[in-house]
Amino acid sequence: MAQSTPRVWLITGSSSGFGRAMVEEVLRNGEIAVATLRKPSVLDDLADQYPRTHLLVVPLDVTNEAQVKSAFVKAKDVFGRVDVVYNNAGQVLLQEAEGTSMDRARALMDINYWGAVTVSLEAVRFFREENPKGAGGLLMQVSSLCAMKGVPKIAFYSSTKAALDLFTEVLAQEVLPAWNIKVHDPNSDR
Known part of the structure; x- marks a missing residue:
């Protein structure tokens, strides 16, 4: 994962699970993490271990469009770009x-x-309009196997992920090649 120029990762849902694990992996590999979550104090332990040149912790509730836009602005203000968006924030019911x-x-x-869609659309806009010309970016959508096969007691969770997968599939098709933006559709093999 480490490159000569470290990539800047914006990671949603960084408080636990896949989001926290991805922040830790990015940092271990010498890359830069913009960790977003509703309660930034949850990452105080990581903030104490890593300098601000490698870890920026930003408050973000993905249901708040202004906060989504603000997280990208803060990343640009500090690091000048965002190379990868790991769109992970979510809940299970x-x-x-x-x-x-x-x-x-x-x-x-x-x-x-809707939170994931808001982050996705801002990521594509940012990659195209805010990153250095031609740099593009990578949007990685975190989904679930439950999007492809319903499971008792998580009907609504499964439905949110199925809708997100279809949105991601279409978004990946709509992004123009000249923008150099990759959209990872988690269930593209279906």
Whole structure:
């Protein structure tokens, strides 16, 4: 993963799970992490270990479009570019479909689908318009096998990921080759 010029990674959902693991992997490999999460203090241990030249921790709720845009601005202000967006923020809701309130199901869709879409669209715009001309970038979407086969008690979670996979598939087709932007569709082998 390490290159002569370290890549700048913007990682959503950095507080735990895949997001936290990716931040740690990026840092271990000498690259630069812009770790975004709702409660930045969760990463105080990493912030104490790594200098600001390698780790920038930014508050981000992906359901807030202004915060999404602000996270990209902060990354550019500090590092001049973003090379990779690891779009990971999300939640799981473990409950039977019939017992789930519509308000909770909608909130899950706001985070897992609309939040990821907001980050994706800003990433593509940023890669095309803010990064150095021709640099492009890589958008990596984190999904779930549950997007391809429903599993009891996670109907709404599965639905958010299935919708995100289809959005990502279409977005990957719409990005012009001249932009040098790669969109990783996690289930492109289906």
